[in-house]
Amino acid sequence: MSTPYLCPNCKTNRTRFNIIEQQAKSVKLDPQTGVIIEELEQSSLDPFHITYNGPHYKVQCGVCGLIENELSFIKRAQLKS
Template sequence: MSGPYLCPGCKTNRTRFNVIEQIPKGIKMDPQSGEIVEEYSNDNLDMFHIPYQGSKYRVQCAACGLIENEETFIARANSQKNPFLS
């Protein structure tokens, strides 16, 4: 967390958030049954399996429930002057 947040959805919440840590798990599934037939780590991916490249964290506004990348909340806070700091 590298700065203040402001929810881009409700535009009022600056204090209550849930930080969601994303832990990707590579799997191969049986197309008919949906069963997991193989699990991958980043060290043993096969040539057709692209490693996860998304964000490590997501943020949820604890007031309205919006879930976005952390950068979205930080950008919204930076674009709005905080009335409490004036």
């Protein structure tokens, strides 16, 4: 995270960002009510439950509110360097 950012939407913000750390929780829901029946450990997932493999961080622009993958903000800053 020691890389410059530039918002790909407003294209002016280089300093105000919210770093959103994503922590996935695997659960089984009741199909009728949507209530969580069981929280699953990564080691005990059944064959039909895929583990989360998305980004660890998302970034929100503190000026326009855009939320994207961190790489979008990094790439935009590299283009404008």
